[in-house]
Amino acid sequence: MPGRPEMTIRSRRVLNGLMGDRSARAIARAHGCNHQVLSALASGRRASCSRTQAEAIAQALGVEVDDLFMERATKKSFVKEQAA
Numbered sequence: 001m002p003g004r005p006e007m008t009i010r011s012r013r014v015l016n017g018l019m020g021d022r023s024a025r026a027i028a029r030a031h032g033c034n035h036q037v038l039s040a041l042a043s044g045r046r047a048s049c050s051r052t053q054a055e056a057i058a059q060a061l062g063v064e065v066d067d068l069f070m071e072r073a074t075k076k077s078f079v080k081e082q083a084a
Contacts, residue, residue, distance in 0.1 A: 007054035007069035009041050015068060016042050018061040031060030048072055 009015060019027060019042060028035035033056035040046035041057070049057075051071075058065040 006048045006072040007051050007065070008048045008072045010068055010070055012042065012044055015061075018063065018068075027060050031056070033057050033060045 019038075023035075024039035024042060025035040027033065028038055034053055037046065037049050037053050038057055038060075041049065049069075051065075054069040055065050058068050061068070
């Protein structure tokens with residue numbers, strides 16, 4: 001979506017390690033994050049999500065958002081940085 005920063009997963013291996021034996025659905029149910037997004041990130045079907053989703057997933061797994069995700073540079077954000 002325009003204007004919303006996308007967050008890219010740093011390491012699927014780390015994400016899966018943090019999830020352990022718990023399913024995406026069980027983590028989501030306990031912590032209020034989206035199980036479909038979490039499952040897609042863990043399986044590699046998806047590489048990014050919104051900042052809000054990234055924050056919810058990181059909180060559910062007990063880590064800082066920057067430990068799991070990095071902000072994906074978009075053309076719009078790059079132009080803003082160059083203008084500053």
